[in-house]
Amino acid sequence: MSSPPLRETPLGGEHAALGATLTDFGGWNMPVRYASDLAEHRAVREAAGVFDVSHMGEILVSGRGAAAYLDHALAGRISSMAPGRAKYTMILAEDGGIVDDLIVYRLADDRFLVVANAGNREQVAAAMAERATGGVDVEDVSDSYALIALQGPAAAEILPLVAGVSALGELGALRNYAWTDALFRGSPLLVARTGYTGEDGFELMVGADEAVALWRAVLEAGAERGLVPAGLAARDSLRLEAGMPLYGSELSRDVVPAQAGLGRVIPADKTGFVGEAAKDPRPGARVLVGLTTEGRRAGRAGYPVLRGDAVVGAITSGALSPTLGRPIAMAYVDPDAASAPDLAIDVRGTRVPATPADLPFYRRSTR
Structure with a gap:
């Protein structure tokens, strides 16, 4: 029986045009490198790199009970977040094993965006839907959006220069794990000060139909500032240096957060959530x-x-x-x-x- 065809992000054609070496990554056809693993790694440490992370899953949670629902469904205390903030957390199995690690953005009092790893998108969406209570909507909106990561010490200098970006606000006031609304060519653009490289940087979420234009505009804005397109190999070596765990390597259903040094994702006084067994020592x-x-x-x-x-x-x-x-x-x-x-x-x-x-x-x- 033949394997299903690999999925393409909205930027698949851009990667091919840039001569990227492509590979199967969780069922997605993704760039490993464009030229040199080492050059791409060093560019992110010394200047900037841009990554296609549109394979990640995006799940929208909304409704009057959304905050309380997420407190029950996830490991962190999501209700304590203010709108405009983001939080690293996890979704756990009943026995405390890690189903996935996540970033949650509070878009409004009763509206949240949950970003999951690409290979776990379906499992996370299904688990969250199963845990949903009345008055809460859980919708997988992954195919409607693209996600582009601009990372490196020059990222904050480059982003305001991206043609088509407007209403961006003052980046200096945007704290780590915070986000702000902006526009790209008149379309909504979510700008988050988050990343997976250990450097300063931003993750840019835009409608899938604007992905190619935004990717090209970022490359053009950073061309004279050392920015390069970067692939999975550099992303992996960067996150390893930064001590960031990867699902499927350091994190799995056989591991509870404390084993990975991430017991802090569960507030000490939190009870009544799925996966509470993770609090018990092993x-x-x-x-x-x-x-x-x-x-x-x-x-x-x-x-x-x-x-x-x-x-x-x-x-x-x-x-x-x-x-x-x-x-x-x-x-x-x-x-x-x-x-x-x-x-x-x-x-x-x-x-x-x-x-x-x-x-x-x-x-x-x-x-």
């Missing part, structure tokens, strides 16, 4: 740690973590860090090995000493 459960090694041989996903002759964990993500110039990795290890000085990674049969490291590996300087 004695002996492996925990997420950062690891660094010397040399050039990086641990990759699935490589065993050793302590003496015993396997005490496994790498979930690893790479040679372009910014730090050394191999870094995230791994789940037994709790008593989380800070052990005598760990090693089995790199294709070679034992490479590894040192526990605080996450994130990289933190941007204040600019």
Whole structure:
């Protein structure tokens, strides 16, 4: 039986025209790179990069009971958010396992936008619909919108120069995890100070029919300021340096938030929500740690973590860090090995000493 055709974002033709190398990413035909993984990574750290993230899922929640419903359906206390703010949170299974990690935007008192990972869009939409109560509407609006991420230290300089953007307001007043309304060629444009790279930047949500024009306008505005189009490879190495977990690597239904160092997404005094079991400790459960090694041989996903002759964990993500110039990795290890000085990674049969490291590996300087 043949596999279904890969889905295309509204920018599929743009990626092909730019000569991108494309791959299957969660059923979507997405750009891995346009020219060089390393050049794209460095551009985001030093100037700016633009990413197509239109494969992400967008779910609109509205109605008089929307805030209370989201408090029940999700891990965070969504009702405490003010309009104009965003929050990182999760949707959990009954046993506390992670169904997906999310960003929630409060658009108005009774209107919210939930952004889910592309590969989990259907599961998240179904779970949220199942948890909905009377007077609350849950609508998957993903196909109506495009999402473009402008990331890097020059992002705030570039965005006001994008032709067609108006009514943007003062970007300096837009805090991290906040959003504002703007216009692009007269159409609504949501501008959020969020991202997945560890740098300053913005995520721009626009109607799907305006995606190509906005993408081209961003590239043109940043052309003389070091901006480049960037693909999945750079996005992955950037988020790894920033210690940001990836669903399917660090996060899954077999993991509760506390194991990933994200217990803070659940308020200590919160009760009565789906997945409340995540608050109970799981004695002996492996925990997420950062690891660094010397040399050039990086641990990759699935490589065993050793302590003496015993396997005490496994790498979930690893790479040679372009910014730090050394191999870094995230791994789940037994709790008593989380800070052990005598760990090693089995790199294709070679034992490479590894040192526990605080996450994130990289933190941007204040600019």
